[in-house]
Amino acid sequence: MPHPLRRPGPARLPGRRSVRRWWTLPVVAALAVLASACQPAVQGGEQREPVTLIVSQTWVQQHQGGGGSGADAGDATARLRSLQQAVDRLRKQTHTGWVGRQDDVTGYLSEISGGSWPGTTADFMDDYGPALFGVDSSVLRFGAVDTQTVPGVATTKATQAVGDVPVLDSSLVFSGRGSSAATDDLRVTGVHGRVFPGLTVGTTPVVTAEQAATAATEAAGAGSTTDGSARLVVLPTGAGVLAWEVVLLGTDVQGAATAGRYYLDAATGLLVDVRPVSADVAAPLPHAAGVTEAVRELRRGGTPRTAPDPGSVEVTGTDPLGRALTAYGVRTGGGIELTDTTTEAWDAQTGRGAVQTYDASTVRNESQLPGRLVTSPSTTITDADAIAAQAYSHDIVEYWESLGRDSWDDAGGPLLSSVHFGPETYCNAFFAGYLRQPQMVYGNPCVQQGRQLSGTFVEPDIAAHEVTHGVTQTTAGLLYTGQSGALNESFSDYFGNVIGNLIHGTEGSTLGEDSCSQVDGPTPVCVQNPDGTTSFRNMLNGNDFDQYLRILNPGIRLSLLAGYRQDQGGVHYNSAIWNNALWTIRTRLAQIDNQPANTSSLAHDFDRAVYGALATRLTPASGFVDARAAVEQVIIDSQLDPVVLRTAREVFDQEKICTGCPAVSELAGDAVSTSPQTQLHPSVSGDQVLWLDLSSTSDYAGYAAATTLGQGGAPRLSSGSDALEVAFAGDAVIALDVRGQVTRTDASGATSVLDRVPVDATLAAGFSGSDDGGAWLAPDDTVTFVDAAGTLTRAQVPGLRGDTVTTVATGGGTVAIGTDQGKVFAWTPGSGDPRQVGQVAGAVLSAAAYAGNVFVIDDAQASALFTADGQQLDVTTSAAPFGAAMSSEYVVWSEAVGGMQSGVVPGGRSPYPDTDLYLLSLASGKIYDLHPAPAQQGFPSISGRTLVWQDATFGGDDVFTAAVPEGL
Missing domain, CATH: 1.10.390.10 (Neutral Protease Domain 2)
Structure with a gap:
């Protein structure tokens, strides 16, 4: 939850006059544009060849520039030539307009479309796959031809495998015409996705699944439990890494459920990757009977794969709003259990594909899900949540089957639901796609601080919303x-x-109105619509x-x-x-x-x-x-x-x-990167800019992305996508990855491991870099500093007496350290231990340092400066915890200047602050508002007078830069 806002006037130091709106910079609207394979055939009177291969500048820069060897450059040229020749050959053979797009990671294609090739998908890959994608059909496992998802178009998904072991993040989707029953009229019209050539790893594990699960639990720390499952996968790194995937469950600092997929090397048992997953509520707090005829008409033709279980019976009851419902169960010796075998997903031979409902009222954590299968002595179900979950799950499965999808996962998977999970304050319904058996989870009506904020979560809109998250997870991801x-x-x-x-x-156009009909008036969950009704959202x-x-x-x-x-x-x-x-x-x-x-x-x-x-x-x-x-x-x-x-x-x-x-307000600087993916926590050193790029498969880990100011072009991406934070230490890049490794990559591309640390503690304390070096928290309250040449210095923070280090920052040869009890330390690496230089009221959330000066922001939104000569100056009272930066002249931080305004928020005023970058001149004591615009700016980094920051002006997390003038 964000802290309450206090709208400030222009902030000022004692006795100093503040200055606002001083900075006028050129407007540079560098919006990302769609890449196009179509260019005019004639431009300026000259005939031009059509572009048939869209080259990845990211891949080329990694293999031709940025310190790449002559061999790298030669390989890049050869790869582009080979791709172009293959596309040209395909166009010539088919007399159709194929266009290929090169992949940023593998250097082969990520997409080819615009043409028509007669034959099967396997034949296409055997003929053109090695040249275009780096593999042939022998390493692909093809799914069934799907003619339902896109009417008139046949699509087939193929996953890459080494032997029988699937390769993570590796699949191709083929589009075409025809079907498996019409082999004389098959055509491939497009392929997109990513596969990884050259995987040769063996598929026999040395470490057992049980050993891997134990190692994963130990790595995750106290409070984490495994769901008991592990599967073998190949991680597409180098020649491949055979690994066990183990799902671990736990809770975050607020007690909310969290989960992660841990990957352990099947040869050594070492942790090699972690991918956090989360369960997200359909309706976040600020911080009639059966299937209708319309649904039945949408169902595709044909009969169910197999007949329902012989014991199948209709069950009845009323939903939480008192409406009559009919669902299906199975008669057993112990009564009527809520197991529905009447949908097309049901397969009697395997016993998979049923719709089932469980009671989770005695379940205390996600590792115990799904709970107890609901069983009734008669066909009348008295639990309203249970009959509703059973009935609506049936309807949802039938809807996806009407679109040609084999249950929610397109693999005939069962749809399990657990009702009554958690206390009344849990306030959640979610699709737990990370469990061994993915399932729906419903909490009870939301009550917080004695006030009921919502009614039942077991209603059709919410159920279908959450199951669709499962569809998205197994499709676009x-x-x-x-x-x-x-x-x-x-x-x-x-x-x-x-x-x-x-x-x-x-x-209706409203979502979740059933739940909101059970509460009086608007609440933080149930918002008011123009007609006076309430719902979770209005489409x-x-x-x-x-x-x-x-x-x-x-x-x-x-x-x-x-x-x-x-x-x-x-x-x-x-x-x-x-x-x-x-x-x-x-x-x-x-x-x-x-x-x-x-x-x-x-x-x-x-x-x-x-x-x-x-x-x-x-x-x-x-x-x-x-x-x-x-x-x-x-x-x-x-x-x-x-x-x-x-x-x-x-x-x-x-x-x-x-x-x-989209309209864009006046900008305060030049856009460095404005691509659709999330770009976090930029760092600058000289004319080089670095940030964390979330464009892989994780919401938290990604690539180290870098670019040179003034050169344009796509950013250079690291080869791996497992970084949690990145920063400069001089002109070298340091990174903290999901395994807890701190690595350093110098300008020549050589990488070394500097440290191994507990991921959560180090990440929570901050991973900081600067022109002079980088710093991070290591075990036992030790802070590590690496200078620009790669030399390490360590020191233990003294006098904590139970305090926890919550912030580490560095610049100008000084390391700043803050704790959860408000202690502020300064350390000059190589010159003794850290020394306490001051105290603030709250936990230190952000800090900056330079040449003995330390600037901090605490969790009460107060910012303060501790000078090298021992003074403490209170700066502002509405600072946001979005980082800070310092140079020999200035301090820059993110200041809350009011509530964020937007029409997408009910009532127009969001619970999140509008933040501007503020600058404090160390020479004059004046404070300047660098960017008074209705969007958040934060996470500044400064090198000399070059400032970079994370900016939301364009509707995303982008990287901007501007030059700070001297003499302020």
Whole structure:
């Protein structure tokens, strides 16, 4: 939860006059644009060849520049030549317009489309796979041909494997025409995804699954438990690493459930990767009967795979709102158990695919889920939550089957639900996709501080919303941060409302209204709609891209340290923009059809197109503009009525979901990187800028991304995507990874391991860098400093007496250290131990240091400066914990200047602060507001007079820079 805001006047030091709005800089709107394979054939009177290979500048820069060897440069040239020749050969053979896009990581293709090749997907990969993707069909395991997801288009997913062991993060999706039954008319029209050539690791483990689970639990620390499962996977690093994947469960600092996938080397038992996963509530706090005929009409033709269990019976009851429900169970010797075997997902031969409901009222943590299978002495179910979960789960599975999906996971998986989980203050419903058997979990009605904030969570919209998270997890895998996270939430909102309306036979645009009907008036969960009703969200909310809530994703550190999340960059709020666009399109199509949306063929066609985009076109880091392009392409590929495409384009333009459409206020600097993925915690050294790039498969770990100011082009990415924090130490890059390794990579590209640390404690205390070196917290209250040459110095912080180190920062040869009890230390590496230089009232959350000066921000939002000559100066009372930076002249930090305003927030005023970068002149004592704009800025870094920071102005987490003038 964010701290309460205190709107400041211009902050000032005692006796000093503040100055505001001093800084006028050129406006540079460097918005990201869609890459296009189409260029005019004639420009300036000259004939131009069409671009048929879109080169990854990221991959090329890594293999040709930035210290790459001559061999690297030669390999890069050879790879590009080989790719171009293969694309040219494919175009010539088929006489169609194939265009390839090079992958940032592997250097082979990540996509090829625009043509038509006659034959099977396996034949295509045998003929063109080695040249285009680096593999042939022998390492791929092909799924069934899917002609349902995108009508008129056959799609096939293939996963890479070494022997029988799957390769993590490695799959291809093939688009084409025809089906497995029409082998004389098969055509491949597109391939996208990523595979990893050259994997040769053996697949026989030395370490057992039990040993791996024990090692993972020890690595995670106290409070973590395993769900008892482990599976073998290959991590695509080098020749491959055979690893055990172990799921661990635990709780965060606020007691909320957390989970992580731990990967342990199957040869050595060493931890090699961790991927945090989380369960997110459908309706976040600020910090009729059965399936309708409309659903039945949507079901695809054919009969169930197998007959229901012979003991299948109908069960009845009432939902938490008193409405009659019918569901299905199985008669056993012990009574009627809530096991539904009547959907197409059920497979009697394997016993998989059932819908089941469990009672979790005695379950104390997620490792004990699902709980006790609900069993009744008769066909009348008296538990309202249990009958509702059973009935609605059946309806949800049937809906996804109507779109051609084999249950929620497209693999015939069961849909389990647990009701009554947690106390009344738990206030959550979520899809736990990380459990050994993924499932739905429902808490009880939300009551906090004696006030009921919501009714039941077991209602159709919420159930369908959460299960759709499972669909997204097993398709696009959208990251839960920034724009991709807002899309993740929005797709769940969209299908939650589609399915909920079909179940109830209603046409509403509100989500979760059943739950809100059980409380009096608006609450922090149930917000008021224009007509006076309340619901979790309103799909037709009127918000376009200009209303994007421009708040930062602060990253995992503040979440570990203080439970400070900011909704992963506003995913539950900014979903309103995509919700409004999709629901407006759907509503207009139903009006054109002159039918209710539940029965409109145009609306249903659009539903399929939205699902097709999610399942076959999007990637984890996709943003709003990517999603628009995906929906439009599926509409085209599906050969839908032209009115669908026309309506979609009109609405997307109207909602300003297009390149360059959103309005952008005046900028305070130049954009360094504005790509759709999340970019966190930039660092600057000279003309080099570095940041953490979240574009892989984790919401927390990613690549070290770097660029040179003034040169343009795509950033250079590290080869691995397991970094949790990155920073400069001189011109070398230091990184903290998920295994707790601190590594240093020098300018030549040579990497060495500097330290091994407990991940959570070190990450929570901060991982700091500067022109002079970097610093971090090591075990036993020891702080480690590495200078620009790579030399390590260590010192133990004295006199803590039970205090916990919460902040480490460095600059100008000084290391600043803060504790949870407000102690402030300064340390000059190589010159004795850290010494306490002051005390603040709250826990120290952020700090900066330079040449003996220390600046801190505590959890009461107070900022203070401790000077090298022993003075303590209170600076402001509304500082945000979004980092700080210091040079010989200035201190820069993030100051809360009011409440963030945005239309996506009910009432218009968000619980998150609007923050500006403030600058304190050490010479004059004056304070300047560097960027008085309605968006958050934070996490500054300064080198000389070059300032970089993380900025939300463009509707995401971007990196900006500006030169700070002298003499302020």
